[in-house]
Amino acid sequence: MATDIELLELFREELKLCKVSTGQVLIVLSEGTTRADYARAFLGAATLLGAEAFQINLPPRTKMGIAGEVGRTPLAGNRPAIEALKAADIVIDLVGLLFSHEQNEITASGTRMLFVHEPFDVLKKMFPTQQLRQRVEYGEALLGRARTLRVTSPHGTDVRYEMGQYPVMTEYGFTDTPGRWDHFPSGFLLSQGNDGAVNGKVVLAPGDIVVALRRYVASPITLTIERGMVTHIAGDGLDAELFRGYIESYNDPRAYAVSHIGWGLNHLARWTHLSTTRQGDSEIGVNGLAYYGNVLFSLGPNTELGGTNDTACHMDIPMRGCSLYLDDTLIVENGVVVDPAMQPA
Structure with a gap:
């Protein structure tokens, strides 16, 4: 303490x-x-x-x-x-x-x-810097210009977002401009696909994190996405049962809506953090949300980006080893950020 x-x-x-x-x-x-x-x-x-x-x-x-x-x-x-x-x-x-x-x-x-x-040790370890801000804001410019975003993975993920309706939201851990919200600490950016314009398949693979469940995925969960909604959740293991049960418990069809998408840029965050701590109400799980090279997929509300979906069910899912493209330009390749301007010094 x-x-x-x-x-x-x-x-x-x-x-x-x-x-x-x-x-x-x-x-x-x-x-x-x-x-x-x-x-x-x-x-x-x-x-x-x-x-x-x-x-x-x-x-x-x-x-x-x-x-x-x-x-x-x-x-x-x-x-x-x-x-x-x-x-x-x-x-x-x-x-x-x-x-x-x-x-x-x-x-x-x-x-x-x-x-x-977050607890003090996380705040101290991931303390933000101006260099982190520069990396995140560089990504913000790229994402803000994009009209399509595609995520793929060796496990079978292939989902496409039509972009442009919603703004980009950045989190680099501090706020010094009027009206800006931020989360201390953090280090990622996100936006959302146009309403009804996200289609494809997302396969949650072993090692991906379901933040709401405070759990690493151990067995695959396949999400079928049509017109911005998850229409089918497939998987035979406990992970799929927990995933389905958590969403169903809200009894709200809007919980199946695809929300934000983005990628992590904080090299001080650790994917392994969840496995080495006993997270309770003292942690959101920002290590998982911000670790470098993750693709952050989300379901649920979108009010933070100006949308109207205010469902109480929010599912943040940082995914490992994915590739992310903006207008066919490779941004993250198999979990590695490829642009030198977004790499730590």
Whole structure:
């Protein structure tokens, strides 16, 4: 466990990357006693940088939704808190507002937002840099120009996305521009196929990670995709049964919608992390989401990209050893990023 001094020093460096300075207003949004040490350290770090800092602490939920339902937050309907957050320069989100209408409203006002959830050792090991930002933003330009995206793999994946309807979202671990959301730490980028314009087959192979299940795939799961929806889930092993059961438990047909697609660029993230830790509510699983060369396939909500699907079922699936093409230009080859501009120095 980190000491208060270690947290204070790390968070001060993070807030420097976010360009928090004298005269700015920083609000820490928290829930009950969860991450109270993080809240104290962020308030102290902001004060050292000359910002006006205070905390909004919401009553705790009876059910935490990080690993399950997304987009349902204790902030919903709390207009005084929402308006206060909209008036801040930056919000430190210790609650988990991603995919929520409340987050979209707050960032649309120009408030930047930083989501912090991972344990101290992950925050420290994957601490963001300007070089990581440059790699991610280079990828952003490539993905933003693309009109098609194709993913293949030796295991049988071959899926094609028509692109251009949705923006590109980047995550490099800090936010210094108005209205920007980011996740500390991270290191990947993503977008989404046009509505109804994703078709093909995705084969989840041994070693791929189903983040919601906190599990490596051990036996293949084959997803048939037609017009942006998973229409069939095939597989004989426990993995396929768990996958089907998890989605079915939401009783929401929108959970089968194909959501974002992108690739990981953080060489400090480790694919093996899930196997060496006991992840609980203390981790989102950012090592899996961001590890270098993964292709990040997703099902479920798309509100973070401006879409209308706000299903509570979200499935992030970082896949190993895949190849990704933008307009037939090879970007990731068998899990290796090929463009030198996106390779670490």
